[in-house]
Amino acid sequence: MTADRERDIFEAVLTLLREGDYEALTMDNVATRARASKATLYRRWQGxxxxVAAALRHQTPDDSDSLDTGSLAGDLHEIAxxxxxAALQDYLVLLRALSRAMHAHPELADAVYESRVEPELRTMRAVVDRAVDRGEVAAMNPALGFLAHLVSGAxxxxxxxxxxxxxPEFLSRYVDAVVLPALLSGRER
Incomplete structure (x- = not known):
């Protein structure tokens, strides 16, 4: 199977998930949408x-590794x-479509983690590490371990x-009112 053909199939999967949910998605629907045979799909993927896990892993995450504005506040506002x-809205639609299925299929939960969560965690770890190195945040601030929870929670x-x-406007206000005060509260003066 060519890379272009595989990409077409993955796009069909993601489009169908956005239009419905995991339970409504069938191999028949994917085959029809991607103009492929079910046999082709089953030869490449067991089910x-x-x-769905392969389609999620195929998505290219945002280039968040390049995020570095020179300050903690700047980095957090850029994350916001x-x-x-639109990328967040798309992610939330997919997450809603997959949320129940992720409990029943650990492979889906792993794919969501690898394709969406892990890249964001890497970015946040880099932001925090740079802020600690610059002296903006105390290395032992207990809030550091909750940065991802704070941002994703909002x-x-x-x-x-x-x-x-x-x-973005809501998240920027949230950064100023909640995230930065939590991270800066333990700073040594």
């Missing part, structure tokens, strides 16, 4: 969980700007609590 865009909670998406 739906493996195909990037996170509050993006996941706002649609539930306020019935509004976590847009």
């Amino acid at each position: 739906k969980p493996q195909l 700007r990037r996170a509050g865009g 993006t996941l909670a706002r649609p539930v609590v306020e019935r509004a998406e976590a847009d």
Whole structure:
């Protein structure tokens, strides 16, 4: 199977997930959408969980490794700007489509972690490490271990609590009101 053909199949999978949910997605639907035979799909992937996991892993994450504005506040505001865009909305749609299935299929949970969570964690670790090196944050600040929870919590909670998406403006205010005070509170003076 060529890389282009595989990409077409993965796009069909992700499009179908965005339109419905994991339970509604079938190998028949994928085959129809991708203009492929079910036999082709089953020759390459054992079943739906493996195909969906492969499609998730195929996604290219944002180039967050290059994030470095020179300050903790700048880096966090850039994360908020990037996170509050269309990419976040797409991720949340996929996460909602997969949330129940991830409990039943650990391979899906692993794929979500590898394709979406791990790159974000790497970025946040780099932001924190640079802030510690610059003396902006105390290395032993207990809030450092909760940075990912703080940021992801806001993006996941706002649609539930306020019935509004976590847009860049909201996330920027959240960074100023919650994240930065938590991270800067333990700084040695």
